[in-house]
Amino acid sequence: MIDTHSHLFEAEFQEDLELCIQRCKENNVHKIILVGFSESTNSKAYDLSLKYDIFYPTAGMHPSEADCDFEKKFQMLVDFIQSHKIYAIGECGLDYHYGKENAEYQKKLFEYQILLAIEKDLPLIVHSRDAMKDTWDILSKYKGKIRGVMHCYSGSWEMAKEYIKLGFYISLGGPVTFKNAVESKRIAKEIPLDKLLVETDCPFLAPTPYRGKRNESAYVWYVVKEIADIRGISFKQVEEQTEKNSKIVFGL
Numbered sequence: 001m002i003d004t005h006s007h008l009f010e011a012e013f014q015e016d017l018e019l020c021i022q023r024c025k026e027n028n029v030h031k032i033i034l035v036g037f038s039e040s041t042n043s044k045a046y047d048l049s050l051k052y053d054i055f056y057p058t059a060g061m062h063p064s065e066a067d068c069d070f071e072k073k074f075q076m077l078v079d080f081i082q083s084h085k086i087y088a089i090g091e092c093g094l095d096y097h098y099g100k101e102n103a104e105y106q107k108k109l110f111e112y113q114i115l116l117a118i119e120k121d122l123p124l125i126v127h128s129r130d131a132m133k134d135t136w137d138i139l140s141k142y143k144g145k146i147r148g149v150m151h152c153y154s155g156s157w158e159m160a161k162e163y164i165k166l167g168f169y170i171s172l173g174g175p176v177t178f179k180n181a182v183e184s185k186r187i188a189k190e191i192p193l194d195k196l197l198v199e200t201d202c203p204f205l206a207p208t209p210y211r212g213k214r215n216e217s218a219y220v221w222y223v224v225k226e227i228a229d230i231r232g233i234s235f236k237q238v239e240e241q242t243e244k245n246s247k248i249v250f251g252l
């Protein structure tokens with residue numbers, strides 16, 4: 001399995017990172033996309049990937065970075081990827097749950113990163129929270145030029161189909177295991193298996209039975225199991241196909 005969205009560089013893992021990696025290996029999670037989202041975390045992700053070959057780093061600027069300094073921060077990102085091999089641009093996108101007052105900065109910072117991904121021919125990792133319409137309005141302008149992942153997708157199945165047409169994969173995480181996650185379960189059932197990715201977004205969004213606790217990459221196992229159960233197919237089938245998809249998206 002491949003966890004396509006992990007923040008194992010976070011302070012939550014400082015004490016037991018080696019054990020977390022060990023648990024990944026025991027659970028057949030053998031590649032992890034380590035997702036940066038700010039100047040410091042882009043460096044942390046990259047540095048850890050030099051130390052452990054299970055990690056593949058990305059670099060991006062999260063919408064929470066979108067303040068009046070966003071132009072400077074974007075330039076830092078451009079400079080960073082000039083000299084560091086990364087596997088995707090992101091996470092980036094729009095978050096109106098937090099920071100809606102910075103919506104205009106967020107949109108610009110997002111669009112800059114879309115253009116950067118096109119220029120560098122890299123996939124985009126898109127974060128969208130409470131901002132589905134604006135996310136769509138911006139991304140759909142670049143139809144035919146962009147590709148990537150809708151990370152921890154929380155929209156409707158109808159919109160998911162549109163994102164797939166736009167060149168995106170849909171990534172499901174811990175929430176698909178939650179009892180009340182009706183729409184995520186619907187997507188898990190309906191989506192063509194060759195458009196699906198799995199992730200943890202750890203340390204956040206731990207799956208059942210760890211809901212509310214610290215999440216870690218080894219738990220991506222629960223996401224695969226839930227999807228297999230919903231579809232009534234084998235664990236192995238979901239494991240193999242999502243792994244294949246991850247390799248295509250990130251060029252692993």
Ligand SMILES: [Zn+2]
Pocket residue numbers: 005007035091201
């Ligand atoms: Zn994330």
